[in-house]
Amino acid sequence: MKKYMWSTHKIVKETEDTITIYFDTAQKTFTYVPGQYLNMKCVINGEVLIRSYSFSSKPSDEFPSITVKRVSGGKMSNHLVDHAVYISSWEIDAPFGNFVLEKQVAAYAQIVLLAGGSGISPLFSMLKSINKNTKIPLLIYGNKSPEETIFWNELEAMQVYGQLNPYYSFTSDEFVSSRINQIAGRFSLLLLYSIIRKQVAVLEEAHYYICGPVGLMKLYQEALLGLNIPPEQIHTEYFVPIPEENLVFENHGKSKDVIVTYFQDHYSNNEVQTYECTSLIEVKANQSLLDAMNENHIKVLSSCKNGTCGTCWALKTDGKVRMVNNHALNEQNISEGIILLCQSYPMDEEVVISLS
Numbered sequence: 200m201k202k203y204m205w206s207t208h209k210i211v212k213e214t215e216d217t218i219t220i221y222f223d224t225a226q227k228t229f230t231y232v233p234g235q236y237l238n239m240k241c242v243i244n245g246e247v248l249i250r251s252y253s254f255s256s257k258p259s260d261e262f263p264s265i266t267v268k269r270v271s272g273g274k275m276s277n278h279l280v281d282h283a284v285y286i287s288s289w290e291i292d293a294p295f296g297n298f299v300l301e302k303q304v305a306a307y308a309q310i311v312l313l314a315g316g317s318g319i320s321p322l323f324s325m326l327k328s329i330n331k332n333t334k335i336p337l338l339i340y341g342n343k344s345p346e347e348t349i350f351w352n353e354l355e356a357m358q359v360y361g362q363l364n365p366y367y368s369f370t371s372d373e374f375v376s377s378r379i380n381q382i383a384g385r386f387s388l389l390l391l392y393s394i395i396r397k398q399v400a401v402l403e404e405a406h407y408y409i410c411g412p413v414g415l416m417k418l419y420q421e422a423l424l425g426l427n428i429p430p431e432q433i434h435t436e437y438f439v440p441i442p443e444e445n446l447v448f449e450n451h452g453k454s455k456d457v458i459v460t461y462f463q464d465h466y467s468n469n470e471v472q473t474y475e476c477t478s479l480i481e482v483k484a485n486q487s488l489l490d491a492m493n494e495n496h497i498k499v500l501s502s503c504k505n506g507t508c509g510t511c512w513a514l515k516t517d518g519k520v521r522m523v524n525n526h527a528l529n530e531q532n533i534s535e536g537i538i539l540l541c542q543s544y545p546m547d548e549e550v551v552i553s554l555s
């Protein structure tokens with residue numbers, strides 16, 4: 200992943216409380232896989248905020264896009280939905296994430312997408328990336344009403360052209376429909392069993408991608424496990440930090456010394472000068488590298504602190520660390536030495552970290 204400064208190409212209003220931001224990358228090469236996300240930094244009322252947003256565009260699109268839904272009381276989402284049209288440049292760190300549609304999977308397997316609300320965003324990127332010749336993807340998507348359904352027109356058009364087999368549930372009391380694929384009310388386990396059994400040719404050969412509100416995601420997972428889908432074919436992306444079971448971290452009760460290289464700004468006579476610094480810091484027993492760096496006044500950006508967002512990534516150039524949770528890095532990132540500082544603990548005295 201890398202840091203970018205992108206400008207606004209255009210902003211599109213999707214629903215009353217959702218927008219899509221299309222970025223102009225100034226034709227600089229940027230690659231990602233459907234399902235991945237970016238981290239965006241904004242300063243709102245003097246506070247530096249970083250939030251993750253999945254790409255809703257497909258990788259071959261000229262202008263990468265994200266789709267943001269307002270969260271009640273949320274700082275960044277409200278700022279973006281209300282003010283994105285006035286923002287011309289964006290600080291981006293990308294791409295992140297291991298919730299991805301692999302090319303070989305898209306080529307042979309039936310794809311089943313299970314969404315709710317803004318969870319459609321990474322799934323829409325996947326949907327548009329699927330080769331039109333493969334088996335028609337099944338989409339199961341819960342919302343309040345068609346008007347509040349993100350990408351409603353595009354999904355309807357895909358159905359008309361035989362590129363998508365969608366099943367919707369609408370929870371609004373006013374919603375009525377005679378269409379067999381539009382259910383009034385919430386999805387239930389029985390309903391999900393029935394749709395998936397009828398619409399998926401070989402249950403255990405399909406791949407299932409789930410993203411949406413936590414309660415709905417749990418229902419989808421329960422349904423798939425109830426249908427004996429192999430767990431390795433069920434892929435999930437949470438938009439809120441995932442509660443992890445209490446991991447007992449074994450560090451032999453000893454502190455470790457770690458070398459950190461980083462950049463630091465110095466201000467003199469109204470000028471900023473940036474220096475590359477190297478420090479030897481003590482990481483206490485059972486202390487994460489992120490906490491140790493903060494304690495030693497080494498500035499590292501972080502957001503979720505539980506391995507979901509990827510904001511705190513750094514390069515380990517030497518030594519051994521143990522990373523307890525990781526929902527942000529893929530195998531290639533890890534093989535390149537990238538770690539999440541909030542989840543990493545030094546295991547020997549050789550550890551060298553580069554934030555530069």
Ligand SMILES: Cc1cc2nc3c(=O)[nH]c(=O)nc-3n(C[C@H](O)[C@H](O)[C@H](O)COP(=O)(O)OP(=O)(O)OC[C@H]3O[C@@H](n4cnc5c(N)ncnc54)[C@H](O)[C@@H]3O)c2cc1C
Nearest residue numbers: 250251252253266267268270272273274275276317320438
């Ligand atoms: C990998 C990843 C991908 C994401 N992709 C998208 C995307 O494509 N589109 C999108 O709109 N959002 C996405 N999100 C969520 C996004 O990062 C923010 O969390 C969301 O915009 C809310 O931020 P906020 O600053 O407005 O709310 P905050 O000020 O951080 O939070 C306000 C309150 O809302 C709760 N909250 C935070 N996020 C959510 C949420 N998603 N749903 C319900 N309650 C929430 C918090 O617990 C808190 O109580 C993604 C998150 C992750 C981790």
Ligand code: FES
Nearest residue numbers: 502504506509541
């Ligand atoms: S702060 Fe989110 S992964 Fe470390």
